[in-house]
Amino acid sequence: MELQIFQVDAFSAEPFGGNPAAVIRLESWLPDAQLQRIAEENNLSETAYLVRNGETFDLRWFTPAVEVDLCGHATLAAAWVLFEQLDEQAEVLRFNTRSGELRVSRGADGLLAMDFPAKDPQPVDIPQALLDALRLTEARALYRSDDYVLVIDDAELIATLLPDFAALSVFDVRGIAVTAPGRGFDFVTRWFGPRVGINEDPVTGSAHTSLAPYWAERLGKTTLSCEQGGARKGQLQCEVPGNGRVVISGRAALYMRGTVYL
The missing domain is CATH 3.10.310.10 (Diaminopimelate Epimerase; Chain A, domain 1)
Incomplete structure (x- = not known):
């Protein structure tokens, strides 16, 4: 075959x-x-x-x-x-x-727009073991959907993260998204998923079904520009129309x- x-x-x-x-x-x-x-x-x-x-x-x-x-x-x-x-x-x-x-629809500008169900991440306590695995000393907040969404305030820390992947793999979630307000973008993110066989995913569209609703509410915006990745990066546009969906667009x-x- x-x-x-x-x-x-x-x-x-x-x-x-x-x-x-x-x-x-x-x-x-x-x-x-x-x-x-x-x-x-x-x-x-x-x-x-x-x-x-x-x-x-x-x-x-x-x-x-x-x-x-x-x-x-x-x-x-x-x-x-x-x-x-x-x-x-x-x-x-x-x-x-x-x-x-x-x-998924295609626009005249070459963007492909994906219409996904939005997630509603719920606030949870931040385990010290999670901060230790990410080698962070503090974070602003932690939310849970199918991923952990850890919010920090400094985008510079996003770029320098060097997680302990074995330690991250013990958490009973699909993956861990670490996100912060971004310079030149509404927010930036890195996503780690050793539990599902992916130490780091350069761009995780599905994670933005949780990330976009959080940032839309926090920033008071319905359209968001986003970047994800460490050494390798990608760019997304997210729209949160308030109907339980997230439209994620990219090339x-x-x-x-x-x-x-x-």
Whole structure:
């Protein structure tokens, strides 16, 4: 069996930025174990699989270790492949996922806009062990949804974080987002997910379903400019319309296409 594969840098207008994802379109589903092995072999933070289902597409995401419920950058990459490489003519793509139906539309400016359900992160006490794992002495607040969202006040600290990933992996959350007001952006973030096999994810679209509602309320804005990453960074635009959704927009660039042989 031969499968066409695309590697796309999501949330970047050019290769070598943003967050890379593999995208594979299937005629029908392969066994889950085989999907996981392919993702492990790709060794990217996410591999996205697509199967057409009438007017929609079934979409699943795998890290090298596990299948996940929601992934923003691989959804953006999958939509970009359908639009730009597989000649999909629809203006709005509808994806059936473990997080419900997700929609991605394309604008005239080249941005792809993803309509995701918003999360409502709740304040929780800050464990000292979390600060120790991140090598931080203090933080402004901690919130929990499927991730921890740790808010700090100094964007300079974001760039210098050197976490203890083994210590972070003990926390029973998908990942840990550390976020601060950003110079030139409304906020900046880094995201660490050793528990799901990703020590650091350069750009995590799904994390912004928690981050954007927090910053929208704090800043009194409905449209936010965002940057995520350490050595490798990507840029997003988030809109919080107040209807329980978050619209996350970004660009993507093709790095590689090829064939998987099974």
